[in-house]
Amino acid sequence: MSKNQLSARPSxxxxxxxxxDRPRRVCSDCGFVDYENPRVVVGAVAxxxxxxxxxxxxxxxxxxxxxxxxxxxxxxxxxxxxARREAWxxxxxxxxxxxxLAVYSIPRISQIQLIFxxxxxxxxxxxxxxxxxxxxxxxxxxxxxxxxxxxxxxxxGHYEEVRDLTAFAPRANPPGETxxxxxx
Amino acid sequence: MSKNQLSARPSxxxxxxxxxDRPRRVCSDCGFVDYENPRVVVGAVAxxxxxxxxxxxxxxxxxxxxxxxxxxxxxxxxxxxxARREAWxxxxxxxxxxxxLAVYSIPRISQIQLIFxxxxxxxxxxxxxxxxxxxxxxxxxxxxxxxxxxxxxxxxGHYEEVRDLTAFAPRANPPGETxxxxxx
Numbered sequence: 001m002s003k004n005q006l007s008a009r010p011s012x013x014x015x016x017x018x019x020x021d022r023p024r025r026v027c028s029d030c031g032f033v034d035y036e037n038p039r040v041v042v043g044a045v046a047x048x049x050x051x052x053x054x055x056x057x058x059x060x061x062x063x064x065x066x067x068x069x070x071x072x073x074x075x076x077x078x079x080x081x082x083a084r085r086e087a088w089x090x091x092x093x094x095x096x097x098x099x100x101l102a103v104y105s106i107p108r109i110s111q112i113q114l115i116f117x118x119x120x121x122x123x124x125x126x127x128x129x130x131x132x133x134x135x136x137x138x139x140x141x142x143x144x145x146x147x148x149x150x151x152x153x154x155x156x157g158h159y160e161e162v163r164d165l166t167a168f169a170p171r172a173n174p175p176g177e178t179x180x181x182x183x184x
Numbered sequence: 185m186s187k188n189q190l191s192a193r194p195s196x197x198x199x200x201x202x203x204x205d206r207p208r209r210v211c212s213d214c215g216f217v218d219y220e221n222p223r224v225v226v227g228a229v230a231x232x233x234x235x236x237x238x239x240x241x242x243x244x245x246x247x248x249x250x251x252x253x254x255x256x257x258x259x260x261x262x263x264x265x266x267a268r269r270e271a272w273x274x275x276x277x278x279x280x281x282x283x284x285l286a287v288y289s290i291p292r293i294s295q296i297q298l299i300f301x302x303x304x305x306x307x308x309x310x311x312x313x314x315x316x317x318x319x320x321x322x323x324x325x326x327x328x329x330x331x332x333x334x335x336x337x338x339x340x341g342h343y344e345e346v347r348d349l350t351a352f353a354p355r356a357n358p359p360g361e362t363x364x365x366x367x368x
Contacts, residue, residue, distance in 0.1 A: 007329045011246070013212070024257075027214070028218070029213065029214060030195075030213060030214070032211070032218075032220065034216075036259055037221060037256065037257070037259070038224055038257050038258070038259060038261070039221045040222055040224060040296050052345070072221065073221070073222045073296065073364075074206075074222070075220055075221070075222060075294045076291045076292065076294055077289075077291060077294075078289030078291055078294075078357075078358075079287060079289050079296055080289070081291075082288075100284075100353065100354045103263060103284060103287070103298065105261075105262030105263050105264070106331045107261060107262055107265075108260065110259045110260055110261075112224050112257065112263055112296075112298070114287065114296070122192055134229070136255070167351070167352060167353045167355070168351060168353065169283045169351045169352065169353070170284055170286065170354055172253070172264075172284075173262075174360060180214070
């Protein structure tokens with residue numbers, strides 16, 4: 001068996017490590033415990049002159065659909081730094097974080113999404129490698145039928161709700177909604 | 185439970201996996217890529233009759249110091265569910281989440297902390313396995329000299345700030361503070 005074949009399938013079993021209280025993925029070869037943690041997605045509803053920045057996805061899942069600039073928080077990053085980085089990576093846009101708009105929990109895929117309200121600092125933007133095209137949309141022109149994920153819908157609606165507020169409690173999932181695209 | 189608690193240390197090297205854009209931990213024995221993500225801590229400032237629940241830690245780090253009921257979010261949990269679970273595990277307390285009090289970023293240890301404002305539902309509580317003792321403290325009696333972590337200080341101060349507010353923007357790290365206990 002080649003090293004590549006090995007790398008495709010390490011010998012993980014599911015068991016409760018000593019001193020723990022629930023099953024974890026443990027490598028039966030070397031004893032490594034692969035603690036699986038929920039992941040943090042950071043992103044922004046970023047607007048300039050009352051128009052909202054949306055990106056059309058160049059990657060799966062939901063290639064071709066519109067989304068907010070957002071992605072996984074990296075190690076040693078604050079939440080706001082991550083949101084600014086994602087706006088740069090996906091839209092070459094410089095944004096200024098205003099405040100936290102929403103905290104969404106998507107338990108099926110173990111994601112916590114931290115979505116900020118932000119301002120576009122300048123008029124420049126351009127598609128990054130994960131983006132097919134991007135544009136600034138006035139509210140009435142948002143492509144509602146081609147939005148990538150439920151939480152993008154939520155964030156846009158919540159942004160509109162707090163548009164004229166300077167201080168507000170961040171929104172959470174709409175009542176009863178889990179963000180699961182495949183069980184609605 | 186942390187990734188540092190490896191019972192047997194596998195042979196990890198740091199390199200950029202094919203198709204990735206930054207170095208990751210890769211096992212040189214079996215090729216497994218250990219994607220490291222920031223972790224989410226969920227917790228609550230939970231009060232009953234204007235007294236705040238604090239727990240004295242029975243585990244390292246900071247054994248013997250006082251903290252809020254808080255811990256790592258588990259897979260397939262919402263943030264609020266995680267905060268309720270931690271209050272139960274550490275303090276056998278049933279809490280009702282009010283709203284998000286604060287989002288702290290601790291970049292050195294790659295943590296995002298989501299701290300809620302909460303109410304104690306009943307008068308019952310008891311030390312869980314990670315707690316030496318616990319008590320309800322009026323503001324003036326909080327053991328400020330024996331608080332476990334900077335973010336516990338922040339959360340208590342932020343709780344006091346918003347005590348009489350029904351809607352507020354959640355707090356973030358105090359200006360210039362990173363939560364790093366060892367570089368202050």
